Amino acid sequence: MALKDKLEKIRQEKQSMQVDWSKRRDAWIVEVKKLYDEVASWFADLLDPGYMQIGIRSKSIIEDYLGKYDIDVMEMDLSVYPAVVMEPVARNVLGYAGRVDLYLKGHDTNRMMLLLVEDDGAPSRWELVINTDKKQHVPFDRDALERVLEYWLDLWS
Secondary structure, three states: OHHHHHHHHHHHHHHHHOOOHHHHHHHHHHHHHHHHHHHHHHOHHHHOOOOOEEEEEEEEEEEOOOEEEEEEEEEEEOOOOOOEEEEEEEOOEOOEOOEEEEEEOOEEEEEEEEEEEOOOOOOOEEEEEEEOOOOEEEEOOHHHHHHHHHHHHHHHO
């Protein structure tokens, strides 16, 4: 009986440690939507006069454990320049809770990453990775995004 009891205890412990992958996927989709809503609110003053248009399209991702799921991609059209794309890449990222790429449509050379950080007990937050070689991470906020957009606009003007 002792062996059976031990095996049962181990099985129960393993079951309690299992990750609810569908819950994790759904939370990821919500975080990305919150990111897009926040970015749209930052630039509401540019939407009305037509300096910028924001569009959302859907894409499918296939990830280990999460399977295939649909998630939104945001495109910010700056009129005469290529659109700025915010495209989710993966939920399962080593050391982070997800990754969204930020780039100019059709121009992968200046691609940057947004990484979702989840610390125990603290609200999740996004970090902008400016240079992966130098591990330059900055908090992702309106100022950080404006600096990126200005940099890209300077490249194109």
